[in-house]
Amino acid sequence: xxxxxxxxxxxxxxxxxxxxxxxxxxxxxxxxxxxxxxxxxxxxxxxxxxxxxxxxxxxxxxxxxxxxxxxxxxxxxxxxxxxxxxxxxxxxxxxxxxxxxxxxxxxxxxxxxxxxxxxxxxxxxxxxxxxxxxxxxxxxxxxxxxxxxxxxxxxxxxxxxxxxxxxxxxxxxxxxxxxxxxxxxxxxxxxxxxxxxxxxxxxxxxxxxxxxxxxxxxxxxxxxxxxxxxxxxxxxxxxxxxxxxxxxxxxxxxxxxxxxxxxxxxxxxxxxxxxxxxxxxxxxxxxxxxxxxxxxxxxxxxxxxxxxxxxxxxxxxxxxxxxxxxxxxxxxxxxxxxxxxxxxxxxxxxxxxxxxxxxxxxxxx
Numbered sequence: 210x211x212x213x214x215x216x217x218x219x220x221x222x223x224x225x226x227x228x229x230x231x232x233x234x235x236x237x238x239x240x241x242x243x244x245x246x247x248x249x250x251x252x253x254x255x256x257x258x259x260x261x262x263x264x265x266x267x268x269x270x271x272x273x274x275x276x277x278x279x280x281x282x283x284x285x286x287x288x289x290x291x292x293x294x295x296x297x298x299x300x301x302x303x304x305x306x307x308x309x310x311x312x313x314x315x316x317x318x319x320x321x322x323x324x325x326x327x328x329x330x331x332x333x334x335x336x337x338x339x340x341x342x343x344x345x346x347x348x349x350x351x352x353x354x355x356x357x358x359x360x361x362x363x364x365x366x367x368x369x370x371x372x373x374x375x376x377x378x379x380x381x382x383x384x385x386x387x388x389x390x391x392x393x394x395x396x397x398x399x400x401x402x403x404x405x406x407x408x409x410x411x412x413x414x415x416x417x418x419x420x421x422x423x424x425x426x427x428x429x430x431x432x433x434x435x436x437x438x439x440x441x442x443x444x445x446x447x448x449x450x451x452x453x454x455x456x457x458x459x460x461x462x463x464x465x466x467x468x469x470x471x472x473x474x475x476x477x478x479x480x481x482x483x484x485x486x487x488x489x490x491x492x493x494x495x496x497x498x499x500x501x502x503x504x505x506x507x508x509x510x511x512x513x514x515x516x517x518x519x520x521x522x523x524x525x526x527x528x529x530x531x532x533x534x535x536x537x538x539x540x541x542x543x544x545x546x547x548x549x550x551x552x553x554x555x556x557x558x559x560x561x562x563x564x565x566x567x568x569x570x571x572x573x574x
Contacts, residue, residue: 481566
């Protein structure tokens with residue numbers, strides 16, 4: 210399997226036999242596996258999707274479904290020493306702006322990080338260096354990709370801090386991460402990610418551990434900056450309320466694979482996979498009075514070392530026995546087209562899924 214750290218083709222060199230991508234970002238059959246003493250962890254196991262500039266893709270799923278591993282794979286950040294001492298095994302194709310990244314020289318991919326693609330990490334307190342001021346970290350990110358002096362870079366850092374809503378940016382530029390509140394650290398992280406106007410922005414749980422008021426401010430900020438810079442945005446979260454407000458398209462992950470993909474409207478109002486039904490049922494509603502308790506998804510996420518045979522969701526699925534001949538426990542369902550741009554990986558017949566959603570699930574939500 211192709212390892213990201215191996216020197217392959219130069220960035221932009223086409224992969225033999227692969228058609229040129231039509232979208233700005235195109236991920237094809239991405240697999241990210243980690244060898245461990247207990248076995249091979251298949252964190253991402255055959256994921257494909259595409260994204261256009263100016264659009265937002267929401268990737269949702271429980272912890273351990275492969276969301277963050279996917280984002281780190283796109284950025285080329287799976288290296289030795291992470292998730293144990295062994296190197297990740299990565300295969301597939303990742304095309305960004307017509308350039309193929311997995312087979313490229315890591316040095317070339319490193320030059321693209323921060324300039325053409327950037328990431329807002331889940332925990333800014335651990336992502337930001339505690340020994341350096343916020344301004345120094347932003348100016349360093351800017352000078353890596355721009356031949357400017359320190360004064361010009363500092364001016365740019367102050368400009369970005371002001372743009373993301375940091376009060377008194379000319380003074381706070383010399384503050385350290387521990388001197389910022391959680392919301393301000395997240396804003397500083399966004400400023401650092403956007404300082405070079407990247408074409409792709411990946412936000413990994415950008416509102417985790419923030420109060421609801423600050424969450425709304427951060428989401429509004431990302432949306433406004435996306436309009437300003439025209440970036441493609443990947444929003445990774447387990448909070449469906451976040452992607453309901455932000456995403457144009459949704460990708461639902463379970464056990465390292467995509468189980469449903471489509472426009473946000475289709476996935477929210479006409480979902481075609483029992484796992485998506487479970488996620489929607491566990492989401493609180495504030496637009497009407499709740500008369501019953503939330504419906505949790507029973508059971509626990511599967512081990513990525515020893516996935517269940519057949520459909521990975523079958524041990525938790527209340528409808529696993531509807532398809533005959535135990536097919537849900539024998540064969541892994543493939544992602545199939547349900548409607549225009551809407552895909553689902555489920556063994557149940559489409560008319561049966563539609564009936565269950567319409568008659569049994571939707572009325573309870």
